[in-house]
């Protein structure tokens with residue numbers, strides 16, 4: 098079928114650990130170099146949670162060199178996905194906050210399961226964290242300036258119907274049809290010659306990606322010094338303790 102399916106599997110919530118990010122990029126590169134593959138469906142092995150996003154354990158209680166390495170890997174994931182020459186479709190079969198939304202935003206098409214328990218959005222502001230400028234740009238490119246401005250400040254998580262309305266996802270389908278739908282949409286994208294589709298995609302996305310590429314080091318520096326702040330480390334601590342209590 099020339100379609101590959103990448104199923105996220107990093108229990109319990111598919112968080113984007115450094116290891117996950119590194120393996121993800123390697124797998125994507127392999128698929129891009131595989132002449133038999135033209136498109137990839139991104140989805141979760143575990144229905145209910147697409148991805149909970151960045152791994153707070155990589156951002157708490159570590160040294161600046163670790164934060165820098167981690168952020169570089171986050172940038173790399175985004176750049177590789179955003180500029181991939183394959184057709185990427187996300188089959189969002191669970192909650193998709195923050196970094197989960199990041200992965201979905203890089204795709205050419207987003208399909209979400211019609212389950213009001215699942216939400217999608219960039220909610221970093223709730224934790225006192227600011228989404229990076231390149232992710233903001235990706236958000237603006239997807240849902241427009243006004244909607245992005247409001248959703249980013251409020252840290253809005255959209256249930257499927259609202260995500261559809263704002264244009265954050267392209268289609269909402271019954272939960273058991275997310276994968277079949279992704280395949281039928283892919284078939285439609287495959288009717289377009291790769292060459293012209295890739296050049297068009299690049300034309301639409303290059304400026305946004307270049308904006309990060311030319312400021313990568315400064316962005317890493319900013320993240321590292323921001324996340325190292327006592328006040329941020331303290332709020333991460335409080336947040337992680339709360340998570341522990343919920344679990345225990």
Ligand SMILES: *[C@@H]1O[C@H](CO)[C@@H](O)[C@H](O)[C@H]1NC(C)=O
Nearest residue numbers: 129130132134135182183291
């Ligand atoms: C994507 O790029 C890789 C590496 O340049 C190439 O080998 C592959 O054929 C390309 N895939 C498609 C679908 O054009």
Ligand SMILES: *[C@@H]1O[C@H](CO)[C@@H](O)[C@H](O)[C@H]1NC(C)=O
Nearest residue numbers: 192194195220221223224254
């Ligand atoms: C974002 O939303 C998810 C899903 O509701 C939640 O688990 C996570 O704690 C939220 N993140 C922040 C920073 O509030």
Ligand SMILES: *[C@@H]1O[C@H](CO)[C@@H](O)[C@H](O)[C@H]1NC(C)=O
Nearest residue numbers: 230312313314315316317319
């Ligand atoms: C880094 O932070 C400084 C100070 O807040 C800001 O002026 C600059 O634009 C930031 N650079 C990047 C690449 O985000």
